[in-house]
Amino acid sequence: MTDDSAIKDQAAWDAADKVADYEHGWSSDIETDFAPKGLNEDTVRFISAKKNEPEWMLEWRLKAFAMWKTMTPPDWAKLNVPPIDYQDAYYYAAPKAKPKLNSLDEVDPEILRVYEKLGIPIAEQEVLAGVEGARKVAVDAVFDSVSVATTFRAELERAGVIFRSISEAIKEYPELVKKWLGKVVPMHDNYFATLNCAVFSDGTFVYIPEGVRCPMELSTYFRINAENTGQFERTLIVADKGSYVSYLEGCTAPMRDENQLHAAVVELVALDDAEIKYSTVQNWYPGDAEGKGGIYNFVTKRALCQGRNSKVSWTQVETGSAVTWKYPSCVLNGENSVGEFYSVAVTNNYQQADTGTKMIHNGKGSRSTVVSKGISAGHSNNTYRGLVRVAPNAEGVRNFTQCDSLLLGSLCGAHTVPYIEVRNPSAQIEHEATTSKISDDQLFYAMQRGLGQEEAVALIVNGFAKEVLQQLPMEFAVEAQKLLGISLEGSVG
Amino acid sequence: MMLQITNLHATVADKPILKGLNLTLNAGEIHAIMGPNGAGKSTLGYVLSGRPGYEVTEGSVTFNGEDLLGMEPHERAAAGLFLGFQYPVEIPGVSNVQFLREALNAQRQHRGEAPLSGAEFLKVAREQAGALGMDMDMLKRPVNVGFSGGEKKRNEMVQMGIIDPCLAILDETDSGLDIDALRVVGDGINRIMRKPDKTVLLITHYQRLLDYVKPDFVHVLADGRITRTGGPELALELEREGYRELAA
Numbered sequence: 001m002t003d004d005s006a007i008k009d010q011a012a013w014d015a016a017d018k019v020a021d022y023e024h025g026w027s028s029d030i031e032t033d034f035a036p037k038g039l040n041e042d043t044v045r046f047i048s049a050k051k052n053e054p055e056w057m058l059e060w061r062l063k064a065f066a067m068w069k070t071m072t073p074p075d076w077a078k079l080n081v082p083p084i085d086y087q088d089a090y091y092y093a094a095p096k097a098k099p100k101l102n103s104l105d106e107v108d109p110e111i112l113r114v115y116e117k118l119g120i121p122i123a124e125q126e127v128l129a130g131v132e133g134a135r136k137v138a139v140d141a142v143f144d145s146v147s148v149a150t151t152f153r154a155e156l157e158r159a160g161v162i163f164r165s166i167s168e169a170i171k172e173y174p175e176l177v178k179k180w181l182g183k184v185v186p187m188h189d190n191y192f193a194t195l196n197c198a199v200f201s202d203g204t205f206v207y208i209p210e211g212v213r214c215p216m217e218l219s220t221y222f223r224i225n226a227e228n229t230g231q232f233e234r235t236l237i238v239a240d241k242g243s244y245v246s247y248l249e250g251c252t253a254p255m256r257d258e259n260q261l262h263a264a265v266v267e268l269v270a271l272d273d274a275e276i277k278y279s280t281v282q283n284w285y286p287g288d289a290e291g292k293g294g295i296y297n298f299v300t301k302r303a304l305c306q307g308r309n310s311k312v313s314w315t316q317v318e319t320g321s322a323v324t325w326k327y328p329s330c331v332l333n334g335e336n337s338v339g340e341f342y343s344v345a346v347t348n349n350y351q352q353a354d355t356g357t358k359m360i361h362n363g364k365g366s367r368s369t370v371v372s373k374g375i376s377a378g379h380s381n382n383t384y385r386g387l388v389r390v391a392p393n394a395e396g397v398r399n400f401t402q403c404d405s406l407l408l409g410s411l412c413g414a415h416t417v418p419y420i421e422v423r424n425p426s427a428q429i430e431h432e433a434t435t436s437k438i439s440d441d442q443l444f445y446a447m448q449r450g451l452g453q454e455e456a457v458a459l460i461v462n463g464f465a466k467e468v469l470q471q472l473p474m475e476f477a478v479e480a481q482k483l484l485g486i487s488l489e490g491s492v493g
Numbered sequence: 494m495m496l497q498i499t500n501l502h503a504t505v506a507d508k509p510i511l512k513g514l515n516l517t518l519n520a521g522e523i524h525a526i527m528g529p530n531g532a533g534k535s536t537l538g539y540v541l542s543g544r545p546g547y548e549v550t551e552g553s554v555t556f557n558g559e560d561l562l563g564m565e566p567h568e569r570a571a572a573g574l575f576l577g578f579q580y581p582v583e584i585p586g587v588s589n590v591q592f593l594r595e596a597l598n599a600q601r602q603h604r605g606e607a608p609l610s611g612a613e614f615l616k617v618a619r620e621q622a623g624a625l626g627m628d629m630d631m632l633k634r635p636v637n638v639g640f641s642g643g644e645k646k647r648n649e650m651v652q653m654g655i656i657d658p659c660l661a662i663l664d665e666t667d668s669g670l671d672i673d674a675l676r677v678v679g680d681g682i683n684r685i686m687r688k689p690d691k692t693v694l695l696i697t698h699y700q701r702l703l704d705y706v707k708p709d710f711v712h713v714l715a716d717g718r719i720t721r722t723g724g725p726e727l728a729l730e731l732e733r734e735g736y737r738e739l740a741a
């Protein structure tokens with residue numbers, strides 16, 4: 001490391017100091033427009049009509065809904081999920097009609113206050129304030145279900161980048177959407193993905209044209225705000241030949257008494273020589289100390305590395321949700337394509353996380369790297385479930401998987417479940433796993449130097465997760481470091 | 494006075510280790526404690542710094558007039574107490590720079606002082622590392638990970654320089670140091686701590702460190718108490734005679 005990077009390091013810590021304290025347990029007063037409670041064909045029609053969707057989209061939704069009615073929820077994960085009453089939820093909630101905006105300045109101040117409480121990274125605030133030389137981040141803010149603002153649209157347009165809410169894209173770029181929607185995660189993929197196809201509310205569409213390096217980080221903040229509103233985001237990112245994009249997704253949710261369902265679908269497509277970096281910091285309400293309340297997070301995230309030398313890198317920091325069921329995956333079809341998965345998952349109290357990745361190697365010479373850091377505290381359960389599959393005619397595949405678990409206390413559990421299916425003998429597959437406990441020596445050493453117990457835990461945990469955190473763009477890394485500490489409060493001593 | 498220990502009794506895992514220890518340290522003084530293996534020297538350091546598992550069963554300790562034993566470990570640190578560890582601990586993934594800056598700013602916040610910015614901190618860190626002959630690359634590495642025994646001890650002194658405590662308890666900081674490093678560390682202790690408003694409690698087995706850091710008092714700790722106190726000449730006598738003679 002050079003002195004310069006040490007100073008940058010310090011700058012990041014400075015910024016972290018300024019980020020407001022965690023206070024996500026509130027619900028702001030913004031008028032909401034609900035679809036009637038419950039789920040039937042009319043709900044699907046209501047959502048489609050609300051969004052002025054073309055006929056083909058409505059038909060697609062209805063087909064998915066008919067399919068979903070015939071399916072049963074999965075129960076194979078090491079999760080203990082009480083039955084969800086799908087009729088006892090709202091499937092659409094939008095802030096009352098507001099004109100489309102070009103910058104965050106024009107956004108409802110109440111919404112801005114919400115984002116401020118979330119501690120939206122300093123770098124972005126600098127960009128918004130017009131600070132010279134600040135790194136650019138475009139924000140497509142999803143407030144509940146509808147995009148309320150998109151910034152930097154003009155600059156992106158000059159580069160030919162399309163960055164829209166998915167409902168806009170359906171109307172403005174129907175051919176592109178039709179070409180790729182449901183191609184990575186097929187409609188019948190799984191119970192929650194099918195449900196999402198039927199009732200998805202909004203989300204993001206990104207298209208990077210051939211040879212374009214997206215001039216800024218693209219960033220979306222999701223936040224579940226209305227009571228009893230299921231969230232069904234839909235994200236589709238297509239990187240055309242030789243293009244590059246880095247996309248940041250952040251999530252926080254306010255405190256609620258009832259469990260809220262979240263079933264997003266994220267589809268990524270990378271063509272020849274294209275690269276997509278997808279980073280998530282997820283901080284949904286995990287439920288209280290007894291495990292009540294909290295978000296149920298059943299997300300389907302998948303990337304198609306379709307082109308030769310294409311690359312997709314998933315980085316995720318998971319600290320929230322009562323129940324998480326999530327396997328960002330890469331289908332490596334392209335020759336010499338690369339899939340990466342870097343994950344930190346923290347569980348505390350009664351949280352349950354069953355997360356991991358699937359690396360499906362169909363292309364010759366495709367490579368994948370998996371680094372998973374699981375941190376368990378309280379009575380929680382943290383499972384890494386990973387699949388590495390090598391197709392019969394995929395020569396020269398390599399995979400390296402490293403799974404480290406850190407336990408805080410003796411009531412929590414960490415589980416590693418690797419599935420390896422190799423049908424080509426030339427594959428080189430390596431799997432390493434470790435489990436350790438946070439040591440009293442380390443805690444006392446840090447406390448003797450002046451850190452309080454919780455600060456000491458946060459520091460040691462951040463060190464444990466470093467390999468993953470350093471994959472994040474800096475403004476996210478700072479947020480993530482804070483979150484790890486916050487989510488483990490009260491877990492030691 | 495800086496530190497007053499009165500009739501201190503302490504147990505580890507229910508086993509009595511300190512058995513009525515008395516010691517008074519004034520500002521501006523350097524005290525050496527010597528004593529046989531297992532006598533309770535490290536235990537004294539841990540009890541004073543508040544390590545969990547070290548239970549005080551009797552006695553009192555005041556630090557600058559305050560009840561030390563009622564404070565949490567990090568509060569003791571913020572109040573100016575520093576323990577140089579006999580076995581410094583490794584913290585993977587956390588750089589020395591990050592560790593020390595967070596620690597120092599936590600102390601400053603506790604005392605109601607403004608935090609140091611990254612640039613201010615790096616300036617102090619660079620000075621201290623330089624004075625102790627440690628290069629900056631080492632400060633950017635994870636705390637003590639892969640450091641040699643001697644490097645770990647030197648790192649403890651860099652930390653002491655950055656934190657700038659008023660009371661330093663140095664537990665065998667000299668062991669594991671080569672001849673040159675011993676001089677560097679000795680000079681460092683003098684530079685950082687030999688001041689009218691500071692106090693050092695030096696735990697050591699050997700005279701050689703005391704050649705560089707001249708103690709005002711030398712104590713013998715045996716079987717959980719101070720059994721003898723003298724001037725610098727006591728250390729020389731111990732080196733000649735050993736503890737057996739003394740106890741008799």
Ligand SMILES: Nc1ncnc2c1ncn2[C@@H]1O[C@H](COP(=O)(O)OP(=O)(O)OP(=O)(O)O)[C@@H](O)[C@H]1O
Nearest residue numbers: 505506508510528529530531532533534535536537
């Ligand atoms: N966790 C523990 N459980 C039981 N006994 C302990 C524990 N920790 C320390 N002791 C005992 O307490 C006694 C004092 O140990 P301490 O480390 O204070 O000795 P010391 O004077 O520092 O010795 P040395 O010169 O070898 O460093 C020893 O007999 C040691 O075995």
Ligand SMILES: [Mg+2]
Nearest residue numbers: 534535536579
């Ligand atoms: Mg000792």
